[in-house]
Amino acid sequence: MTKKGRAIVDVSKLPEFAFGNRGLMWWGVIGFLAIEGTMLVICFVSYFYLRDRVTDWPPPPTPLPDLLVPTVGLALLLLSVVPMHLACRAAKKLDARKTILWLVVTDIVGLAFIGVRVLAFYALNVSWDTNAYGSVVWTIIVIHTFHLVSEVIETIVITVLLAVGHTEPKYLVDATDNALYWYFIVLIWVPCYAIIFVTPRLL
Amino acid sequence: MKTETETLAVVEEEEEEVAAEQEEGEEEEVREGDLPEEEERRLLEKTWGDDPGFWGWLTSTNHKSIGRRFIITAFVFFLLGGVLAVLMRVQLARPENTFLGPDIYNQIFTMHGTTMMFLFAIPVMGAFATYLVPLMIGTRNIAFPRLAAFSYWIYLFGGITLYAFFIMNIGPDQGWFSYVPLAGPEFSPGKRVDIWSQLINFTEISALATAVEVITTVFRLRAPGLSLHRIPIFVWAMLIMSFMVVFAMPAVMTSSLFLTLDRLVGTHFYNAAEGGDPLLWQHLFWFFGHPEVYIIFIPALGYVSSIVQTFSRRKVFGYTALVLSMIATGFIGFGLWVHHMFATGLPQLGSSFFTAASMMIAIPSGTQIFCWIATLWSGRPRFKTPLVFVIGFFFIFVAGGLTGVMQASVPVDLQLHDTFFVVAHFHYVLIGGAVFPLFGAFYYWFPKFTGRMLSEGLGKLNFWLLFVGFNLTFFPMHQLGLNGMPRRVYTYPPGTGWGNLNLVATIGGVVMTLGVLTFIANVLISRRRGRVAGDNPWGADTLEWSTSSPPPSYNFQRLPVVQGREPLWVRTEDAPVVEGLRVDCREVLVTRTLDAEPDNIMALPSPSIWPLMLALAVTPTFIGSIFTPWALPAGMLLAGGALIGWGWPKPRDERCERKRVEEMTDEERRKEAARAQ
Amino acid sequence: MKNEKCKIKNEKWKTSASSSGFHFSFFIFNFAFLQQSVLDPAGPQAARIGRLWWLMFYVEAGVFVLVGAAVLVAVFRKRKERKKSSDEPDTSPEPKRERRMTRVVTGGIIATVLILFVFLAGSFYTGRALYSTDDERALSIKVTGHQWWWDVEYDAVPASDTVRTANEIHVPVGRLVKLRLTSTDVIHSLWVPNLNGKKDLIPGHEIVLTFQADREGEFRGQCAEYCGYQHAHMGFKVVAEAPEKFYEWMNQQRAPAPEPANEAEARGREVFLKGPCVMCHSVRGTNAAGRVGPELTHLKSRTTIAAATLPNTRGHLAGWVTNSQEIKPGNNMPPVPLEPGELQALVAYLESLK
Numbered sequence A: 001m002t003k004k005g006r007a008i009v010d011v012s013k014l015p016e017f018a019f020g021n022r023g024l025m026w027w028g029v030i031g032f033l034a035i036e037g038t039m040l041v042i043c044f045v046s047y048f049y050l051r052d053r054v055t056d057w058p059p060p061p062t063p064l065p066d067l068l069v070p071t072v073g074l075a076l077l078l079l080s081v082v083p084m085h086l087a088c089r090a091a092k093k094l095d096a097r098k099t100i101l102w103l104v105v106t107d108i109v110g111l112a113f114i115g116v117r118v119l120a121f122y123a124l125n126v127s128w129d130t131n132a133y134g135s136v137v138w139t140i141i142v143i144h145t146f147h148l149v150s151e152v153i154e155t156i157v158i159t160v161l162l163a164v165g166h167t168e169p170k171y172l173v174d175a176t177d178n179a180l181y182w183y184f185i186v187l188i189w190v191p192c193y194a195i196i197f198v199t200p201r202l203l
Numbered sequence B: 001m002k003t004e005t006e007t008l009a010v011v012e013e014e015e016e017e018v019a020a021e022q023e024e025g026e027e028e029e030v031r032e033g034d035l036p037e038e039e040e041r042r043l044l045e046k047t048w049g050d051d052p053g054f055w056g057w058l059t060s061t062n063h064k065s066i067g068r069r070f071i072i073t074a075f076v077f078f079l080l081g082g083v084l085a086v087l088m089r090v091q092l093a094r095p096e097n098t099f100l101g102p103d104i105y106n107q108i109f110t111m112h113g114t115t116m117m118f119l120f121a122i123p124v125m126g127a128f129a130t131y132l133v134p135l136m137i138g139t140r141n142i143a144f145p146r147l148a149a150f151s152y153w154i155y156l157f158g159g160i161t162l163y164a165f166f167i168m169n170i171g172p173d174q175g176w177f178s179y180v181p182l183a184g185p186e187f188s189p190g191k192r193v194d195i196w197s198q199l200i201n202f203t204e205i206s207a208l209a210t211a212v213e214v215i216t217t218v219f220r221l222r223a224p225g226l227s228l229h230r231i232p233i234f235v236w237a238m239l240i241m242s243f244m245v246v247f248a249m250p251a252v253m254t255s256s257l258f259l260t261l262d263r264l265v266g267t268h269f270y271n272a273a274e275g276g277d278p279l280l281w282q283h284l285f286w287f288f289g290h291p292e293v294y295i296i297f298i299p300a301l302g303y304v305s306s307i308v309q310t311f312s313r314r315k316v317f318g319y320t321a322l323v324l325s326m327i328a329t330g331f332i333g334f335g336l337w338v339h340h341m342f343a344t345g346l347p348q349l350g351s352s353f354f355t356a357a358s359m360m361i362a363i364p365s366g367t368q369i370f371c372w373i374a375t376l377w378s379g380r381p382r383f384k385t386p387l388v389f390v391i392g393f394f395f396i397f398v399a400g401g402l403t404g405v406m407q408a409s410v411p412v413d414l415q416l417h418d419t420f421f422v423v424a425h426f427h428y429v430l431i432g433g434a435v436f437p438l439f440g441a442f443y444y445w446f447p448k449f450t451g452r453m454l455s456e457g458l459g460k461l462n463f464w465l466l467f468v469g470f471n472l473t474f475f476p477m478h479q480l481g482l483n484g485m486p487r488r489v490y491t492y493p494p495g496t497g498w499g500n501l502n503l504v505a506t507i508g509g510v511v512m513t514l515g516v517l518t519f520i521a522n523v524l525i526s527r528r529r530g531r532v533a534g535d536n537p538w539g540a541d542t543l544e545w546s547t548s549s550p551p552p553s554y555n556f557q558r559l560p561v562v563q564g565r566e567p568l569w570v571r572t573e574d575a576p577v578v579e580g581l582r583v584d585c586r587e588v589l590v591t592r593t594l595d596a597e598p599d600n601i602m603a604l605p606s607p608s609i610w611p612l613m614l615a616l617a618v619t620p621t622f623i624g625s626i627f628t629p630w631a632l633p634a635g636m637l638l639a640g641g642a643l644i645g646w647g648w649p650k651p652r653d654e655r656c657e658r659k660r661v662e663e664m665t666d667e668e669r670r671k672e673a674a675r676a677q
Numbered sequence C: 001m002k003n004e005k006c007k008i009k010n011e012k013w014k015t016s017a018s019s020s021g022f023h024f025s026f027f028i029f030n031f032a033f034l035q036q037s038v039l040d041p042a043g044p045q046a047a048r049i050g051r052l053w054w055l056m057f058y059v060e061a062g063v064f065v066l067v068g069a070a071v072l073v074a075v076f077r078k079r080k081e082r083k084k085s086s087d088e089p090d091t092s093p094e095p096k097r098e099r100r101m102t103r104v105v106t107g108g109i110i111a112t113v114l115i116l117f118v119f120l121a122g123s124f125y126t127g128r129a130l131y132s133t134d135d136e137r138a139l140s141i142k143v144t145g146h147q148w149w150w151d152v153e154y155d156a157v158p159a160s161d162t163v164r165t166a167n168e169i170h171v172p173v174g175r176l177v178k179l180r181l182t183s184t185d186v187i188h189s190l191w192v193p194n195l196n197g198k199k200d201l202i203p204g205h206e207i208v209l210t211f212q213a214d215r216e217g218e219f220r221g222q223c224a225e226y227c228g229y230q231h232a233h234m235g236f237k238v239v240a241e242a243p244e245k246f247y248e249w250m251n252q253q254r255a256p257a258p259e260p261a262n263e264a265e266a267r268g269r270e271v272f273l274k275g276p277c278v279m280c281h282s283v284r285g286t287n288a289a290g291r292v293g294p295e296l297t298h299l300k301s302r303t304t305i306a307a308a309t310l311p312n313t314r315g316h317l318a319g320w321v322t323n324s325q326e327i328k329p330g331n332n333m334p335p336v337p338l339e340p341g342e343l344q345a346l347v348a349y350l351e352s353l354k
């Protein structure tokens, strides 16, 4: 098969890990982001489709959702980007200690936000089985919460992994790819929030 | 060049060295070129091979093992779906036949459609991709091998679940597109529809996982030199298919989630009385459903291209046109879904848009057909079975595509919709457009899969039985549709005059069965007694033919360096190869997305039981959740556990990792970090 | 003759209805009306679609023949063998020929585009013609789909003049008919191939289908959208008749049910009104006003029962009432156990509902 004496492309000196889109995991994460993003976008489209079918939104006598708690939550969630970004930066410098530190901060903000999220359910002022409006807002918020909770758990697992001493560069790369997911969860919440809590006031 | 004896001597010497080295400490890295060839092959085999025994079977993360069992499983589902089809044909052979009652018939056509689409056609395409893409692009494994294993298990369990319920006579009976409100809580009490929508979840997870693997593999694991404008059409096809999966599947995921919620927790997405709308389901389903048919069809274009190129002995005519038209098909495919809903009374202007889009898609399809004809015209065709199947494909698919164009016209479709004419159309495109190429592909790659050739004689017989049987079965259905026969009827009155054509169709079904049996016989016989194939029996051009048949677990002893679009046809004597990957670790070479320049090295995980564990956790969750909501939290705990087990570092792989950053000096750390940005 | 045979068969399916025996009864049952065809239009809508169909058919047949011929010639044409045994692949095909082929392929693509434009224009104009038939004078009928029968109401002013019937739509020849389609359970689809394409009946939507019959006759239609268990037996028919005849029919339908003419019928009415029938069926002129099942006021003016499944004969009515589940398994009418005497009387009454 291989013939001695052939020209050779020597790859033995190439780096054995790489951040961002040079690594494989990044592509996997992007792939799943695309899938989940599409799913949420389809939920949004369904929301507007259902909205279009009736004259009043939310359909009476359903009251408008509250705004305060979700807005506080939104701020908190946006805030969590900062420690995550710092963790990411430390990871890229292969600074395990700082990475762990900032991840812990992020975990705490994430857990706090989950607490606020529970309150946000009450702020909807409608049940999923009241009408189609209730169904769609509940579904959007539950899907997002599901992703949020899994992401917080994953971040905690990575924090623990690094903390117990698995600081091979590979896991630092994983931490940065995981950050990508975190950003996604945060950013996609902005339209979710707008649709669930603001749109009924406008349309 | 060393003479043979010299080489042997060196081998012996080095063997001793290796033995000594291994005694000294496991830590030592062994790279390609460090060992003599024989020894290196042995070590590669040890590194990349599955673990021994049944355990090894369960834990395999090799794309070929997974691909092989994927293909076989999908084929078994094809047989099951086919048996159901024959039962339907028997029932419809005569008017007022009482062979099957409405209950069974409705379950059978639903199971037939669901099996063929979700358990056969989509998975089998992903399966071929899993097996062949890494070989074709010159790497040693697929990008996320454990995900690939998971993808198989979850698919298998989904299929088994569906059939388990079917055998207990509570199979779904609402049709493969489950229109609400018929499939809603009010008109389908019981668990039939829930089983169906969980099956959708199983297969879509499987397909999505495969899609992500294929995309990553194609973008990052190509052999040096295989820049994007050189990858085989087959690989393009799989890539486009994967993108379509990524953007189409979420629609059905969402719609079936809504359906499940409507049925289980009382939401009102599809309930017109509470502000929902049954048409929402149709929009969402077909937004997936139409791309889905191209998800099935585009990979088939890849097979056709490979086969046409190899057997006309020339490079394919119009590479760029072919690729662009596949991409165009992929894009336009997302803008056609409403052509399944013309009868729902949508505004005329809107419908016209979808008519135009649906007709537009004939342009790329036509372009492809014309390019292949041109290739054959100017080539020197070799009439081997794969090519014969492709010629069959031309006739059947074009006929089916042309009836598709008729249906794209709103007024004509109002007559044809939901009749046997549509049944004829989609079997022409599905069987002609996907199953014939698939059979061709099977004849073509069987030597690579097994090392032996399928019999040509039986192959030709197989073709003629299928071709004649197919046309006998489905051609009369056009006329039946025009004569007013709706689809999904378990029987019909004699006076309608549909009896004789249906009888012909049934006879055709029997002939097709003989064709399929011939195929099975051919495989079983040739598996043992077929002519030994050698590396490249067809004189083909793509990289999978440069390694042995069947390929070793590590695919290539040295990754090739590609010099042109038809790598093996244009390869020069002194073509370079890649060297320097570790032999004792599952290292693959990561190259840049566009130009495939070597970029970095990645160690892939070794065999793992966790994919199976995760599938075992997810399956009862899905099934349990249709009986009690508590299955969800319980299942999430299980699945979470399995995921942590999956992700946690394995001692076996640690050897292949870089040392921990804490053990590095600051200097080292800075250097490594800089190289990794 | 007809009725006799049916009766004989009827005896049989009292014992085993689903045996193949009774199916033969269909052979003598209005053979012509069962024959349907998209290509045998009986009105302008179907005719227009038919013309578009034939345009597409002939053009596409031409395309198919051309493409097929090209494939065959491409693979079988004689070629100058270069080196006889050489399997050497051709990786740098002769540029001149490649250019020639590029031109041919481009020509093919252009031809495809042109043909598609013709089709597009054709279907756009045909579609517009089908839609724009909004005519003030159109006969407006509301059709509601049920599992597995059709509820037909002729709109009228005042609303009390509304005529309600089932599974049979009478229309006057030469007048545009506007069907307002909806459903209260699942999605159905109304289709009479000889008159026009189909439109769905969807809960929460009202969809309009127009057609016009230009010749007298009976045209079979059926439900085209799968709607569950008995989707196969959800037929109906359109009876197109001369306007005078149609109005005659209309007046007759508008009248309440005829009074019983003899004792048996009177007794039958009693059975009917006392039994469970009234929960689901209505007979105007009595207090039976159920709307779950088909209107029975003028049952006997229709030629079929159970959504064009059976001829409307005495035997079949009896069989249907005693056990409709064996004739049309899963349908929404429960078996009604009756003593033979009661049954005879009930059937006599039903037979009197002309």
Ligand code: HEA
Residues within 6 Å of the ligand: B293, B294, B296, B297, B339, B340, B358, B359, B361, B362, B365, B366, B367, B369, B397, B398, B399, B400, B401, B402, B403, B404, B405, B406, B407, B408, B409, B413, B416, B417, B418, B422, B425, B426, B429, B430, B433, B434, C063, C067, C111, C112, C113, C115, C116
């Ligand atoms: C492999 C799968 C596959 C493929 C490739 C296609 C291809 C096409 N399909 Fe089909 N289709 C299905 C699978 C597929 N379909 C299925 C499964 C259903 C039914 C689902 C269900 O209801 O259960 C369906 C139903 C379906 C409908 C809905 C019918 C109805 O229910 O009323 C329509 C309507 O527009 C349609 C149109 C088309 C068109 C325009 C194409 C085009 O892509 C075809 C293009 C190809 C050609 C035209 C031939 C080659 C071209 C030339 C040789 C050039 C010259 C051509 C011309 C000048 C016209 N399809």
Ligand code: HEA
Residues within 6 Å of the ligand: B078, B079, B081, B082, B083, B085, B086, B088, B089, B109, B110, B112, B113, B114, B116, B117, B121, B175, B176, B177, B423, B427, B430, B431, B435, B473, B486, B487, B488, B489, B490, B509, B512, B513, B516, B517
């Ligand atoms: C890729 C997809 C695919 C394939 C390959 C087929 C293959 C076949 N299909 Fe199907 N079909 C669909 C997809 C497919 N179908 C879909 C999506 C529907 C719509 C469903 C719905 O309405 O919901 C449908 C609907 C459908 C109907 C309409 C039902 C109805 O509306 O009432 C009919 C009727 O004739 C039919 C027939 C057939 C036949 C005869 C074959 C034959 O080609 C089958 C050939 C295969 C065999 C004959 C197998 C041979 C088996 C053996 C040799 C046994 C050996 C066994 C062992 C060794 C264990 N199909």
Ligand code: CUA
Residues within 6 Å of the ligand: C145, C146, C148, C187, C188, C189, C223, C224, C225, C226, C227, C228, C231, C232, C234
């Ligand atoms: Cu009603 Cu089918």
Ligand SMILES: [Cu+2]
Residues within 6 Å of the ligand: B289, B290, B293, B336, B337, B339, B340
């Ligand atoms: Cu389609």
